[in-house]
Amino acid sequence: MMMSFGNSFCVRDRSENPFLSCKAKKIVANSPTQRETPKKEDNNFTFTYEVTGFRCNKVEKVYIKTVSGNSSFTDFLIFYQKDEPTLQDDPIYAIEETKTDDKESRNTGVYQRCSKFVFIESYYPNTKKIMLYNLQIDQKEKPTETYIFGTKLLLTLGVEIIGKKLDSKIFTPFMNIDEIIDFKSKMRKAPKGNVPILLTKKKDKIEVSGRLFKSGGLSHDPNIGALSIISNVLRLLGWKKKIEITLHGLEPRHIGKTNKFIQIANKLNISLQGLKIPKSELPIDYWKYDKDGEKLGTIFIHLVVENFTQGYSIFENHAGSEKGYFVTKDGEQIPLAKYKDKAKYKAGAKDEIIHIPDLILIDFGRNEVINIEGKKYKFRQNGIDELKNYDFIEQNYILKYYPKFKILRTVVLYGSQEEKIFEIEIGFLLNENGQLILGVKAPKLFQKAIKNLLDFWK
Amino acid sequence: MKKEIYIQKLDTKRQNSFWYKGFGEIAKFSKDDREVIISSCGLIRIKFPNEDFYRNNIQAVDVALSHNLYDEDLENLEFEDCNWFDYVYKTSNMSNYIEIDGDEEFKYSKAIKSAKEALNDDEFWKQFLR
Numbered sequence: 001m002m003m004s005f006g007n008s009f010c011v012r013d014r015s016e017n018p019f020l021s022c023k024a025k026k027i028v029a030n031s032p033t034q035r036e037t038p039k040k041e042d043n044n045f046t047f048t049y050e051v052t053g054f055r056c057n058k059v060e061k062v063y064i065k066t067v068s069g070n071s072s073f074t075d076f077l078i079f080y081q082k083d084e085p086t087l088q089d090d091p092i093y094a095i096e097e098t099k100t101d102d103k104e105s106r107n108t109g110v111y112q113r114c115s116k117f118v119f120i121e122s123y124y125p126n127t128k129k130i131m132l133y134n135l136q137i138d139q140k141e142k143p144t145e146t147y148i149f150g151t152k153l154l155l156t157l158g159v160e161i162i163g164k165k166l167d168s169k170i171f172t173p174f175m176n177i178d179e180i181i182d183f184k185s186k187m188r189k190a191p192k193g194n195v196p197i198l199l200t201k202k203k204d205k206i207e208v209s210g211r212l213f214k215s216g217g218l219s220h221d222p223n224i225g226a227l228s229i230i231s232n233v234l235r236l237l238g239w240k241k242k243i244e245i246t247l248h249g250l251e252p253r254h255i256g257k258t259n260k261f262i263q264i265a266n267k268l269n270i271s272l273q274g275l276k277i278p279k280s281e282l283p284i285d286y287w288k289y290d291k292d293g294e295k296l297g298t299i300f301i302h303l304v305v306e307n308f309t310q311g312y313s314i315f316e317n318h319a320g321s322e323k324g325y326f327v328t329k330d331g332e333q334i335p336l337a338k339y340k341d342k343a344k345y346k347a348g349a350k351d352e353i354i355h356i357p358d359l360i361l362i363d364f365g366r367n368e369v370i371n372i373e374g375k376k377y378k379f380r381q382n383g384i385d386e387l388k389n390y391d392f393i394e395q396n397y398i399l400k401y402y403p404k405f406k407i408l409r410t411v412v413l414y415g416s417q418e419e420k421i422f423e424i425e426i427g428f429l430l431n432e433n434g435q436l437i438l439g440v441k442a443p444k445l446f447q448k449a450i451k452n453l454l455d456f457w458k
Numbered sequence: 459m460k461k462e463i464y465i466q467k468l469d470t471k472r473q474n475s476f477w478y479k480g481f482g483e484i485a486k487f488s489k490d491d492r493e494v495i496i497s498s499c500g501l502i503r504i505k506f507p508n509e510d511f512y513r514n515n516i517q518a519v520d521v522a523l524s525h526n527l528y529d530e531d532l533e534n535l536e537f538e539d540c541n542w543f544d545y546v547y548k549t550s551n552m553s554n555y556i557e558i559d560g561d562e563e564f565k566y567s568k569a570i571k572s573a574k575e576a577l578n579d580d581e582f583w584k585q586f587l588r
Contacts, residue, residue, distance in 0.1 A: 068512075109499055111559075188586075189582070191575065191579045192582065193572070194560050220562075221540045221542060222542070222562065260538070317517060319511065320511045320513055346469060350526055353523055
């Protein structure tokens with residue numbers, strides 16, 4: 001663990017929504033009054049958010065930065081150090097967050113996430129790996145074989161499981177290779193015609209069967225994750241001889257150097273039966289600071305509005321994030337439809353697709369709803385054009401659930417060195433220098449939010 | 459055999475599990491005391507041409523639809539994570555559904571066909587007696 005003056009940095013994958021989940025929040029702080037406020041330098045935004053509203057004897061400050069990962073990147077990296085993290089710094093925690101809902105909560109999903117822990121092991125072997133379950137459904141009373149097997153593999157790899165009750169008699173790390181082979185062989189097998197994942201120990205190798213071919217290439221999730229973690233655990237438990245994947249279904253043309261399984265296979269010295277695996281290196285950098293995404297602008301305005309005004313988001317779909325639900329006036333969360341008329345769409349009417357904004361903010365004080373399209377500065381005209389497509393969502397959702405509200409449409413941009421906005425459709429620009437530029441007809445909510453932020457910075 | 463289709467095939471050219479992300483349970487088949495449920499499972503992480511970041515899950519599907527893409531177009535996209543169709547099984551003497559590794563499918567019609575075949579696979583169901 002790196003320790004200096006007690007500052008903690010959390011870098012988060014840009015695919016994560018702008019707010020840490022409740023449980024993730026508890027990792028960096030534990031306070032209901034917690035906020036994420038933009039950090040400044042000379043009245044410019046530094047692309048760092050400071051978490052305020054908590055007290056901790058060992059952590060003086062908590063900062064959050066948005067990063068993008070080059071490959072199988074975990075959702076959060078936590079650093080405990082004075083200075084802003086660099087690639088050379090070891091995070092103290094790498095956290096993968098699993099949000100499940102009642103529709104798609106099969107345990108085979110655990111394998112898909114396993115490859116992330118296999119990846120990070122190569123970059124930061126000393127970092128504590130955490131699987132954080134942020135469950136919105138009740139836990140099953142009796143864990144399934146798949147879940148037990150997957151979790152035991154994770155525990156063997158040193159991953160800590162948080163957010164799920166684990167029976168300590170069942171959920172223990174595997175102690176040796178034979179135990180893994182035996183456990184897997186006793187698990188129920190798939191119906192005929194499928195390839196079961198099975199381990200066979202021979203004198204000079206361990207064979208692991210499992211299909212990797214899918215849709216014209218090597219892209220079989222969840223088997224990529226399952227075979228990766230099984231192989232990694234075999235190596236960890238001391239197997240130095242050959243590990244060979246059998247019944248994979250691949251041909252030479254399916255194997256690319258940049259494929260994540262091929263990269264892992266090179267790292268762990270895994271072979272594919274009947275095929276020669278090309279030499280492949282992991283990407284040099286595990287992560288980089290995100291400095292060019294359109295999302296930087298919409299996330300900024302989202303956080304500033306929520307932290308410095310009474311306004312808040314009723315729908316968010318930041319580029320590269322999870323699509324949220326539309327929140328009605330009564331607080332009910334409803335999914336937005338994809339098509340105006342599904343039958344017409346299926347019959348070929350492609351304009352039946354519903355266009356949705358990247359962010360919808362509500363200004364209760366002024367009875368206004370603001371539909372926001374986010375874009376990079378260089379694509380601003382596309383953003384302006386997109387504003388014309390919001391009639392359906394306004395008529396069928398916003399006016400239905402917020403009937404007396406006036407609706408505004410505006411574009412929020414990120415990028416460039418520009419210090420002025422000329423197009424009246426553009427409400428706000430966050431430029432590459434962190435300068436905050438309001439449009440000539442920016443919504444009052446934006447004006448208030450930026451004014452209050454600047455006052456806060458004084 | 460009794461079949462309950464919760465989510466119909468969206469389009470003959472959109473059968474990849476990709477398009478069914480977020481739907482959850484797709485269909486249920488039962489025969490005698492056997493039941494099989496098909497669900498859409500797993501995460502999507504995908505990079506579209508001319509974009510320098512990954513889009514995830516339902517947002518990725520929305521963007522693919524807005525670009526008017528079909529199954530054959532998906533092969534040209536850069537997938538980091540793909541979703542799939544998965545199954546759970548149950549007999550009348552079991553209180554919970556059981557999932558099994560290695561039975562994933564990726565095409566809607568194949569997923570439906572495999573579920574029907576699984577119902578008739580007597581050897582497979584013998585495992586549930588233990």
